[in-house]
Amino acid sequence: MKFGGSLLPVATLRSPVYPSCQEEWALGEMIQQMSFYNMPLAFGTAIDKPNYKSINIANKGMLYAFEPDTTFIAQKPKIVRFPPNNAGEYIQGIYGTAKAGTILGNWYFKDLKAVADRAHILLGNYKLSQDSINVMLGDVVSVGDEDHWAGACRWVKKNKHLRRNWIPDSTTCSQGKGLVDSAGLLVENRSQAIDCKQECVPCLVGSYSAVPGSMACSLCAVGSYGSLKGLSACSVCGNGTISGKLRPTSKAIMVQGEEEWGTRMDASGECLPCGEGLKCDGSGKVMVLKGFYTAADSPGSVFQCFGDSKRCPGGPPGTCAPGRDHETIACISCSSGLSPGDDGACKPCSSGNSAVFSVAIILSILAIACVVISQQLSIFGQLKVNLGSPFSEVLDFFGLLAFNIEWLNVSCVASFSPLQMYATRVFLVLLFFVVACCIHLLYVALRKKFAEGLEISALVKVMGNLMMIFFISVAGAILAPFRCYAHPNGVHTVQEFGGVLCNSEGEHQQMLIVAGIALIMPVSFFAMASYVIIVELPxxxxxxxxxxxxxxxxxxxxxxxxxxxxxxxxxxxxxxxVIVPVIPGGATKVLLIILVLCVSILVTSFMLPWRILECNYMEASLLAGMAVLISMGSLFMEDVDVDSVMQVCLALFIDMILLIFGVFVWGFAKYLRAKHRKPFQYSLCHQKSGAGAFARLLKCELIRMNAVKGKVFVDCDDLQDLTKLFGYVGFDTEHLIILGTKDILTRKWCMGEVTTGRLHKVKTVVVALPDYEPPSETLVQEYQVHVPDVTELAAHGISLAAVQETLRWMRELPTIELLGTLDSKLTKAVCKELVVMHVSPGSMGKNGVQLSNEAEDELDEETRLVNRKAQYNGSKVAILVDYKNMEAVATALVLQLMVSPLLISSGGMVPYIMTANEEAMPTVQIIILPGLTVLPIIAEDGFRFPTKDFYDEVLATAGTTSMPGNPSHLAAVIKQVFQEIAVGFNPQGYSASVQDLEVRAKTIAFRLLGGKLRPMSLEDYQPTSPEELEANSLGLILPASKLTGANAQMISESL
Structure with a gap:
């Protein structure tokens, strides 16, 4: 790039400079450079290239150009040079120095020198200055033919002296070639030579040359061999014939009459394949690599030093780290009187090693506070992942909780064989049991009241808690003989006891016998715990x-x-x-452990089992941390089966794809189903205190009808988040039923439901209860005055104007008016009408329907008595309800529907609801019928139990009201009724879900069937005045013990 000409403030702006262009033209950098060096410049841009050239030639100002280029070659522009590039400043956005240059180069064939040495020399000699390039470009411009090749050719003809220096002489030979005469024979004198010639020789056995003309041969790669001369590629070795970490020998050796490649000579003179962990230099010389071990008398049997690989430094066979016993397998043990050190070597025991016992015991007691995570970390340690310090030491410490007492340097205190050490680890938990028993017996012996006994239950709890705490440790210690390592020589050794072979013989067989006996502890405990929790506890x-x-x-x-x-x-x-570490394969172990931890996280998250809520969060967090820890630790594993990992990854990937596809199919199917049939066929919009029980009654009746295929939405059953209410109404509901009551029009959430239904064109109908009045225009205009908080619906996209429009719209909706007293027949008629007319505006021939039970009231006395007798059907349970309260009647009908199935098996116990003209009957029956029981049902939250003032009021109003008996007797009856424990059954409550009501119905059924309800009686009532005694003598109230069947029949008939 160049800037040429005088520094004149020129600005020629013919087209806008866009941000992308600014970055490409480096305007930001140039602006800073102008500022740093006080350059009075203005920027301009031409509309096209011809104008760009003409403007700059005419103005003779500073310009943005390239070189080499012919555009301004005749003007000979000068370059404005800035200080060398400062990369640090450029990173900070400071552009006071020049921009970093870009190296321009051409890639060429890397073996060009061997294939075409003269061309290689020509390119090496080719040098062309910038001035020469400018001269060639100037020639092209002066000629005017724009033929650059012709211009270059003219320049070469004029500069023969430069051309001769570039072209090499035919007798200048490159490496690997020699002088030859006209007959092609090699000569020593350049004067006799006319050319150079290359002489090729075949590559030796064990090497190859893939490129013709190469100057050297390459040794065969790992896992291949070359048995012939002059090879261009090596042959691949067979399985198990050569180490994947060593180069093969280039010499073939006869083994049992056949030639083998990549072999070495062992101590006995037999030719064997060079195994993993060995370095074979030929001639019978064998060296062991670091991290492996072979005995001096059997160098062909290679053991890998798992765990602390520093104990096997490599070298000649039989070499161990200082202080290690080279006669043990893989240098696993220290010599007598020594303890393991930090660098793999063993160091002399000191007094501090003995003190490790007390410190370790104290730390173990402290670790019990986080015993679960500690034992899980001990499981992680059993995977034998080669982690660095200090985390490896942390895992070793937590191995104490798995009774891995080798960490305590017990070799400095006593000498144990692997079997003795294993038995100690397995049965160490019994020591805790013995200590617990001793403490318990000492407590029993020292307390004063010795006669209380041993308290076996307390001892069982202590033993059980110990087993719960150390379950992982005990089971993990027992399974130690089943956790084995596979060595390169095909031999397996026990993971924790590297000197014991996993061959079910000798010491290993004895360990398996001990394990079989010890497994009785965890297996029996697990079986016992499962039986107690699943079978006995309920x-x-x-x-x-x-x-x-x-x-x-x-x-x-x-x-x-x-x-x-x-x-x-x-x-x-x-x-x-505990079982996962026994399974072979490092990748499989990690996968299964992570899978177990993930399932545990899901179980904890869904069940929230811990008594304290925060403990559930802690449990899930710790399990997630363990899963991450094991995932990161798996990066340090060496025993990884790449093929198995690939197959698992492929299977998981396919599962994820299938999961995504399944969710897509499920969502699409759900969309299609919702398009044709929404989840809720009906949604009941109601005001709780005015129609909560009636809404529950309608839902109970609707779901029993065959014509109703979908669900019926009631907020206390189907709504957990109030903010989702309008979404259910707008998108998941086919028909909206408004239960019109006195106050529903002033409830903002109810009006929000109705407004949402109108906006989403949900089919809507009004079921008008007796106290409902359609919205007047005055209410619509002054709605915000009556309902000030209606503006809160704006957060859900519902404005005041939308609510007012909905109020006017409600006047035109189909309306079902309920007249008279509510009963089961009227309820069923309402449901039938809702199903028949499909609650769709305009689908009916008329805009309203009136329903009542007047037909029942018009029947004569005899027909009504027959109907009541059919309904009564010999039932021994009657429900007394205030027929003046529609919600009370609806509650009674719901109670009847829910309790009847629970009492259907008991003859005569299915309840019936007494009609309005039977309202006076139970009060007298309570007094005169023997064995009559009463169960009070609390059906509304505002109910208050009768107080003394209430009874005083009853007695005070005795002279002004008509009562079927003495007021004092009535007060006594009320007192006895509410001495029975009442049961709550409130369908109109905000939390009265169907599950809650079913539980309460079961409680009522239990009280009626198995509960001991106290019979009502006035036997203990003593008249306090002559008037009361005279009333008794008239036969209005008789003691239950003296009431005969004839008297009862007479009184019933008189009623």
Whole structure:
């Protein structure tokens, strides 16, 4: 790039400079450079290239140009040079120096020198200055033919002296060639030579040359061999005939009458394949690589030094780190009186090694506070991932919780064989049991009240807690003989006891016998815990067996009520964590452990089993941390089967693709289903206090009808988030039913539902209860005055104007008016009308329907009595309700629907609802019928139990009201009614879900069938005045013990 001409403030702006162009033209850099060096310039740009050239030639100002280029070659522009590039300043956006240059180069064939040496020399001699290039370009411009090749040719003809220096002489030979005469024979004198010639020789055995004319041969690569001379490629070795880490020998050796490549000579003179971990230099010389071990008398049997590989430094066979016993397998043990050091060597025991016991015991006690994560870390340590310091030391410490007592340098205190060490680890937990028993016996012996006994339940709890704490440790220690390493020589050794071969013989066989005996502990504990939690616990809770619950509380006291089964699930998880390290294959182990941890996270997240909520979060976080830790640790694993990992990854990828496809298909199917049939066929919009029980009654009746195929939406059943209410109405509902009550028009959420239904064109109908009045225009105009918080609906996209428009729209909706007293027939008629007319505006011939039970009222007394007798059907349970309160009647009907299926098996116990003209009957029956029981049902939140003032009011109004008996007797009856424990059954409550009502219905059924309800009686009532005594003598109220069947029949008939 160049800037030429005088520094004149020229600005020629013919087209806009866009941001992308600014970056490409480096305007930002040039502006800073102008500022740094006080250059009075203005920027201009030409509309096209001809103008660009003419403007700059005419103005003779500073320009943006390239070289080499012919555009301004005749003007000979000068370059403005800035200080050399400062990369640090450019990173900070400071452009006071020149921009970094870009190297321009051509790629060429790397073996050009060997294939075409003269061309290579020509390119090496070719040098052309910038001035020469400018002269060639100037010649092209002066001639005017724009033929650059012709211009270059003219320049070459004029500069023969330069051309001769470029072209090499035919007798200038490159490396690998010699002088030859006209007959092609090699000569020593240049004067006799006319050319150069290359003489090729074949590559030796064990090497090859893939490129013709190469100056050297390459050795065969790892895993291949060359048995012939002059090869252009090597042959691939067969499986197991050569190490993947060593170069093959270039010499063939006879083995059992056949030639083998890549072999070496062992101590006995037999030719064997060079195994993994060995370096074979030929002539029987064998060197062991670092991290491997072979005995001096059998160098062909290679062991890999798992764990601390520094104990095997490599070298001649039989070499171990200082202080290691070279007679043990893989230098696993230290010599007598020595303990393992940090660098793989063994160091002399000191007094500090003995103190490790006490320190380790204290730290182990502290670690019990986080025993779960500690034992899981011990499982991670069993994977034998080669982690660096200090995390490897952390894992070694937590190995103590798996009873890995070798970390305590026990070799400095006593000498144990592998079998003795294993048995100690397995049965160490019994020491805790013995200590617990001793402490318990000492406590029993020292307390004052010795007669209380041994308290076996307390001892069982202590033993159980110990087993729960150390379950992973005990099971992991027992399975140690099953965790084996595979060495390069095909031999397997026990992971924790590297000197024991996994061959089910000798010491390993004895370990397996000990393991079989010790497995009785965890297996029996798991079986016992499962039986107690799954089988016995539900039975004992029903029987209220407190002693049993206290004895076995160690299994479930940490968890919330109803989540006791999580203890069995966690034990099963621990069993899986212990078994996984036994499975061969490092990648498989990591995959299975992560899978177990992920399942545990899901179980914890969904069940939330812990009694304290924060403990659930901590459990899930710790499990997630463990999964991440193991995932990161897997990067350090050496025992990885690449093919297996690839297959697992491919399977997981396919599963993810199938999952995505399945979710897509499911979502599309759901969309199609919702398009033709939405989840909720009906949605009941109601005001709780005015029609909550009636809404529940309508839902109960609608879902029993065959014509109703979908669900019926009621907020307390189907709504958990209030913000989703309008979404359910607008997108998931086919028909919206408005239960019109006195106050529904002033409830903002109800009006929000109706407005949403109108905006989304949901089919809507109004079921008008007796106190409902359609919205007047005055209410519409002054709606914000009556409902000030209606503006809160704006957050859901519903404006005041939309609500007002909805109020006017409600006047035109189909309306079902309910007249008279509510009963089951009227309810069914309403449901039938809703189904028949499909609640669609304009689908009916008329805009309103009136429904009532007047037909029943018009019947004569005899017909009505027959109908009542059919309804009564000999039932022994009657529901008394205030027929003046529609919500109370709806509650009674819901109660009848829910309780009847529970009592259907008990003859005569299915309840019926008394009609309005029977309202006075129960009060007298309570007084005169023997064995009559009453169960109070609380059906509304505002109900208050009668107080003394209420009874005083009853007695005070006795003279002004008509009562079927003495007021004092009535007050006594009311007192006895409410001495019975009442049951709450409130369908209109905000949290009255169907599940809650079903539980309460079961409670009522239990009270009626199995509960001991106290019979009503006035036997203990003593008249306090002559008037009361006279009333009794008239036969209005008789003691239950003296009431005969004839008297009862007479009184019933008189009623």
């Amino acid at each position: 039975k004992r809770m029903q029987k209220a067996d407190v002693a049993f619950l206290r004895t076995w509380s160690f299994l479930y006291y940490r968890y919330r009520p109803g989540a006791a089964v999580i203890s069995v699930i966690l034990l099963l998880r621990n069993v899986a964590l």
